Amino acid sequence: MWLRALAACALFAGVAAGASAAPSVQYDVTVRIDPATRALDATATIAVTGTVADQGPLRIVLASGFTGERLQADGRMLPAPSAGRDGYQVWSLPAGHDAHALDVRWHGTLAPVDRTITHRQTLDRPVATAGLDGTFLPAGSFWYPVIVGPDGPLLASYRVTLDVPAGERGIVPGRLVAESEADGRYHATFAFEHPAEGIDLIAGPYRVEARTVHTAGGSTIALRTYFHPAIAGLAPAYLDAVKGYLDLYERWIGPYPFTEFSVVSSPTPTGFGMPTLTYLGESVLKLPFIRATSLGHEVLHNWWGNGVYPDARGGNWSEGLTTFMADYAYKAREGPDAAREMRLGWLRDLAAVPPGQDRPLAEFAARRLATSQIVGYDKAAMLFVMLRDEIGTAAFDEGVRRFWSEHRFRVASWRDLQAAFAAAAGRDLGPFFTQWLERTGVPSVRVVGAERRATGDRYAIRVTIEQGVPPYALRVPVRMRTVAGDETLVLDLGRSRETFDATLGARPIALALDPEFRVLRRLAADEAPPILRQLMVATRSAVAVIGAGADWSAAARRLALRTLDTRPRFLAAGDAPPADTALLAIGRHGDIDAWLAAAKLPARPAGLADTADAQVWAASRPGGAPLVVVSARDGAALDTVARLMPHYGQQSFLVFEGERVAKRGVWPSQAVAWRFE
Numbered sequence: 236m237w238l239r240a241l242a243a244c245a246l247f248a249g250v251a252a253g254a255s256a257a258p259s260v261q262y263d264v265t266v267r268i269d270p271a272t273r274a275l276d277a278t279a280t281i282a283v284t285g286t287v288a289d290q291g292p293l294r295i296v297l298a299s300g301f302t303g304e305r306l307q308a309d310g311r312m313l314p315a316p317s318a319g320r321d322g323y324q325v326w327s328l329p330a331g332h333d334a335h336a337l338d339v340r341w342h343g344t345l346a347p348v349d350r351t352i353t354h355r356q357t358l359d360r361p362v363a364t365a366g367l368d369g370t371f372l373p374a375g376s377f378w379y380p381v382i383v384g385p386d387g388p389l390l391a392s393y394r395v396t397l398d399v400p401a402g403e404r405g406i407v408p409g410r411l412v413a414e415s416e417a418d419g420r421y422h423a424t425f426a427f428e429h430p431a432e433g434i435d436l437i438a439g440p441y442r443v444e445a446r447t448v449h450t451a452g453g454s455t456i457a458l459r460t461y462f463h464p465a466i467a468g469l470a471p472a473y474l475d476a477v478k479g480y481l482d483l484y485e486r487w488i489g490p491y492p493f494t495e496f497s498v499v500s501s502p503t504p505t506g507f508g509m510p511t512l513t514y515l516g517e518s519v520l521k522l523p524f525i526r527a528t529s530l531g532h533e534v535l536h537n538w539w540g541n542g543v544y545p546d547a548r549g550g551n552w553s554e555g556l557t558t559f560m561a562d563y564a565y566k567a568r569e570g571p572d573a574a575r576e577m578r579l580g581w582l583r584d585l586a587a588v589p590p591g592q593d594r595p596l597a598e599f600a601a602r603r604l605a606t607s608q609i610v611g612y613d614k615a616a617m618l619f620v621m622l623r624d625e626i627g628t629a630a631f632d633e634g635v636r637r638f639w640s641e642h643r644f645r646v647a648s649w650r651d652l653q654a655a656f657a658a659a660a661g662r663d664l665g666p667f668f669t670q671w672l673e674r675t676g677v678p679s680v681r682v683v684g685a686e687r688r689a690t691g692d693r694y695a696i697r698v699t700i701e702q703g704v705p706p707y708a709l710r711v712p713v714r715m716r717t718v719a720g721d722e723t724l725v726l727d728l729g730r731s732r733e734t735f736d737a738t739l740g741a742r743p744i745a746l747a748l749d750p751e752f753r754v755l756r757r758l759a760a761d762e763a764p765p766i767l768r769q770l771m772v773a774t775r776s777a778v779a780v781i782g783a784g785a786d787w788s789a790a791a792r793r794l795a796l797r798t799l800d801t802r803p804r805f806l807a808a809g810d811a812p813p814a815d816t817a818l819l820a821i822g823r824h825g826d827i828d829a830w831l832a833a834a835k836l837p838a839r840p841a842g843l844a845d846t847a848d849a850q851v852w853a854a855s856r857p858g859g860a861p862l863v864v865v866s867a868r869d870g871a872a873l874d875t876v877a878r879l880m881p882h883y884g885q886q887s888f889l890v891f892e893g894e895r896v897a898k899r900g901v902w903p904s905q906a907v908a909w910r911f912e
């Protein structure tokens with residue numbers, strides 16, 4: 236769960252929505268923070284220039300926890316603020332001016348670091364926090380006076396000088412202009428010269444490791460780690476990994492757009508990507524695979540998201556493109572099977588979206604709920620898989636470079652991406668983008684008939700395929716299994732029902748539709764094997780506890796309540812579970828097989844012998860509702876299952892030995908097949 240959360244980015248933490256390019260705003264901020272008392276004291280001069288009068292009324296917004304001591308605009312004190320919605324104070328700037336010069340001083344006490352907070356809560360309501368373990372002032376917390384136009388906060392460049400106790404180090408996205416230590420204080424000045432979506436500030440008891448590198452694209456870049464002392468030893472490995480990602484993406488896209496990149500540790504298990512840095516939980520940074528996955532995703536966001544800004548009104552393409560060029564690209568590097576597994580995982584997630592909950596891709600703005608994440612990340616990444624299949628790798632890569640050079644540091648939409656790829660491919664991609672961006676849901680494609688006829692020493696085949704109404708334009712690979720091996724035909728679909736003829740040199744035995752999962756479509760039931768998550772998210776569920784004993788029943792109850800999103804109905808012995816309800820059955824090894832047989836439910840899968848401390852597996856009840864069975868040795872084993880199972884929702888089965896998951900996996904997916912008689 237938290238792994239997916241890592242992919243979310245500060246960009247969407249609040250201020251980005253609706254940011255617009257004009258007029259120009261320049262901040263000069265000085266901020267003094269004392270982590271021990273959590274006191275913040277700051278001053279800012281803000282210059283607003285350009286087409287101010289065209290923008291409609293401008294406002295200044297500051298979180299209500301701060302006290303504005305001095306608030307001058309154009310040499311005059313502003314009247315008292317009005318209380319805005321949700322705990323913000325709001326000042327209106329006088330209308331009819333071509334420019335504004337603001338002079339502000341404010342102070343306040345920051346909230347303590349809340350270690351129990353989840354990453355999702357951090358995203359939903361960013362709060363500025365401070366403490367001896369770390370200080371985090373996200374832009375979305377409105378810790379400084381934010382200039383807001385009719386469409387939301389204005390893009391702004393800035394210069395920030397931070398002032399913290401000498402044992403601390405701090406960082407703001409941008410270029411480190413100067414730093415010094417004197418009189419028991421550390422001072423550092425950072426400048427960000429491009430229009431940015433907000434100002435984030437991080438400080439903590441950091442050890443800083445720095446290295447200057449020359450990248451594949453010929454840039455000189457300052458790499459740094461700001462790590463808590465306990466993980467300072469990891470710095471060299473992180474610096475090496477960042478260098479590798481910069482080389483990869485400079486070759487693929489174009490020069491890295493900044494002069495530095497830093498990896499910064501956080502006392503809470505969050506994960507953010509901001510321009511020039513990524514902020515990852517200390518516990519997360521210790522995990523060895525983070526360098527191979529999430530780190531690269533966050534580095535790539537300096538191109539997509541922090542280098543070219545997604546248009547909040549036209550849909551957020553940056554998570555999909557970043558997932559495709561980072562997470563998916565790393566899987567493809569492992570091999571075709573790993574990449575296929577990832578595509579299947581996306582389609583399985585899409586198949587799990589409850590009817591009516593899906594949204595067009597063009598409406599995805601930011602990750603909030605699991606469903607919008609599936610659309611924004613998985614569906615969008617799959618769009619890029621299909622686009623590259625459609626136009627070829629050379630045109631795809633040229634489109635990527637063209638998009639980057641044309642839209643650097645500007646807001647760009649899905650349609651701008653479309654234009655770049657269309658120019659690179661030399662063809663109109665309008666229908667392709669329109670159907671995938673604007674339609675809700677995904678097509679269901681199925682083979683409804685296939686015939687084979689011998690003609691001399693060759694075989695004529697006729698395949699009939701159906702999809703929904705109105706039809707999508709789809710290129711669907713069909714794999715023909717023949718006595719002489721496999722042959723793949725690519726069919727161009729454009730109608731709700733159509734028939735294709737082909738001739739093969741060898742006798743066909745069977746065919747499979749899109750066996751490599753390269754088409755964005757709704758998986759058929761046997762292509763989407765049951766996974767544990769289907770039970771966890773079910774809106775109606777029932778629990779059968781098999782076996783007696785107070786300790787056993789209590790442990791089974793704890794397991795059910797911990798695992799299920801909604802409160803289940805606990806069945807009494809002999810009760811039949813209601814139809815169309817997800818069912819969780821919990822029993823001891825010796826009892827569960829007989830109970831499943833008596834209830835006419837699928838038996839324990841072969842390969843899951845009842846020798847481990849516990850086994851958990853997902854199946855389907857007759858009629859299709861999810862079934863999850865927990866077979867355990869004793870109540871202690873149930874407590875281990877309760878603790879760990881919520882982290883393994885994407886799996887079909889788990890085998891527990893002692894306190895750990897010894898084996899896990901997903902049931903194999905059956906490609907949609909047609910067998911010739």
Ligand SMILES: [Zn+2]
Pocket residue numbers: 242243244532536554557
């Ligand atoms: Zn991301």
